[in-house]
Amino acid sequence: MALPILILHAPGTxxxxxxxxxISLAGGEPVICPLTTLKAEKTPWTNFAMLVLPGGFSYGDALGAGRLLALDLQTWFSDQLQEFVLSGRPVIGICNGFQALVKAGVLPGDGITATLTFNANGQFECRWVTLCPNPQNPSxxxxxxxxLTCPVAHGEGRFLTPEGTALPPQQIALTYVLPDGSPAGETYPANPNxxxxxxxxxxxxAG
Incomplete structure (x- = not known):
């Protein structure tokens, strides 16, 4: 039996x-659910095996990319989201979904704060990049x-933590690298933001 996977849909996703x-290709049962439906029906998130926050421009990026979606998560779904994470069920945020999870304080976790802000060059970046998984991350x-080589399209993709606060190396999942696999060294365009x-x-x- 295919496992049901919850995919959140906000205006602009x-x-x-x-x-x-x-998810279908991987054998799961995707369930796309608008936030308004989740609010009205109070659907238990624990009915699902995994949570996906996909990309897009939720709420038109008003107040910042992913910011209003993050406020929805904090205001309406904080308890359900926390229960889901603590249960060990997998959660993934892709592009705008990742921005929302960071701005909602779900990531990085463990009391560390972070944000995703405007690209260093001040431009929207739409290009292909090379990513390398971190072998220290147990996820x-x-x-x-x-x-892997994959497309990116974002104007607010620069990941920052407060000055003097370092993210534990084992929490880094992917890094930008040059096409030959060597570190990008924070150089553009291999590191686009x-x-x-x-x-x-x-x-x-927990990975």
Whole structure:
């Protein structure tokens, strides 16, 4: 029996169809659910095996990319989201979904704060990049994952933590690298947004 996978849809989300297709290919049962439906029906999130926050431009990026979606998560779904995370069920935020999880304080976790802010060059970046998984990260998302080339499209992708606060190395999931696999060294365009340490993706301490 296919496991049901919850895909959140906010106004402006536009990659939920892609996420659903990927889940179907992997043998899951995607369930795209608008936030308004979740609010009205009070659907228990624990009915689902996994949570996906897909990409797009939720709420038109008003007040910042992912910010209003993050406020929805904090205001309406904080208890359900916390229960879901603590249960050990997998959660993934892709692009705008990742921005929302960071701005909602779900990531990085363990009391560390972070944000995703404007690209260092002040421009919207739409290009292909090369990413390398971090072998120190124990996440099942990264198991047997080779370096990959994938598209990015964002104006607020620079991952920052407060000055003097370092993210534990094992929480870094993906880094930007050169096409030959060597570190990008925070150089453009291999690192399209200027994230210190070439950070492209993170996990919570549990992976």
């Amino acid at each position: 536009n990659r939920d169809g892609d996420a659903a297709h990927a 099942p998302w990264l198991e047997d994952l080779p370096p 200027g994230s210190p340490g070439d950070v492209a993706g993170i996990t919570n301490p």
